[in-house]
Amino acid sequence: MPALLQPKLDRTYMITLLERLLATPSPSGYCMTIMKLIEEEAAKLGHALELTPKGNGILTIKGSEHDPNEVIALTAHVDTLGAMVRSIKGSGTLRFTPVGGYAMATVESEYCTIHTRDGRTYEGTVLTTKPSVHVHADVRDFKRDEANMEIRIDEPVRSKEDVLKLGIGVGDYISWDPRTRVLPNGLVKSRHLDDKASVAALFTLLEWMKREGRTPQRTVKVIISTYEEVGHGSSHIPPDVTEMIAVDMGAIGDDLSTTEYEVSICAKDSSGPYDYRMTSALIDLAKREEIPHAVDIYPYYGSDASAALRGGSNIRAALIGPGVHASHSMERTHQDAIAGTAALLAAYLFEPRA
Structure with missing residues (x-):
């Protein structure tokens, strides 16, 4: 059996970058600022970031034994859940429409920022249209749906004109x-550990590779997508990619095994089963490297690899990521799960190939 790889990952770098990513607003389609951050971080690690017409970023690491017929992509997404102004009410509050799939109850009473097209920002709070128990007798049973939600702007506004x-x-x-x-x-x-925790894991892997002077055998393309939460993040990928690992959060709950301390390896999601050989190899490597992990099935989940397959890409695909509790709500994970994800990717990339 090959020796354990056990990369010495820089967790301080990992968490510092994660905090910067989380502090940068990036709902799907509004990722210009965060992609600038990604571009600058990639440059620090010695990599140029190519931006695609729709705003995804691609970073290429040429393999030591470059074979144009064997290119692996690692993909994670920086876009998050959010909203758009749907209409301005006569009272001066905003009706909003969701960006991404979440339950309205998960954003009730949340603070938010409104980003105008001319670059101004304003704070606000998400409330139901019946927000006070002292005023509305049915506030507890009031349905939390789009029509019954609004944003109170933290400015002296009393009308649509204001x-x-x-x-x-x-x-x-x-x-x-x-x-x-x-x-x-x-x-x-x-919020937004889905999927900024995975982006931090990918860059922690890149930082380790630079620091240790490591070059994988195969050419690696790191794809940072900006529309995953709305279903088409990596639907178009470079034509030379033959394998893809989507790095995205693992869900927790119900009959699922993954915890916040483990790496999730997804065998099947709403798009169907992931590649048998890739998934089996990842499971074997996690066992060998003694990385806490769990294998799960996510029937209400799709990934960037799902989007690539649905987009017609002729690839093998797998899905792993840190376990995240309360996905699309107030999320939580552990540093061990993020670092474990980076370690498993390292083991896969640097496993000697026949």
């Missing part, structure tokens, strides 16, 4: 306050 004077208009993006906390016990709680 809001328009601020430069706020229909189609403006709204981002949720991530409320990030990094605890001394290694737990990290925040």
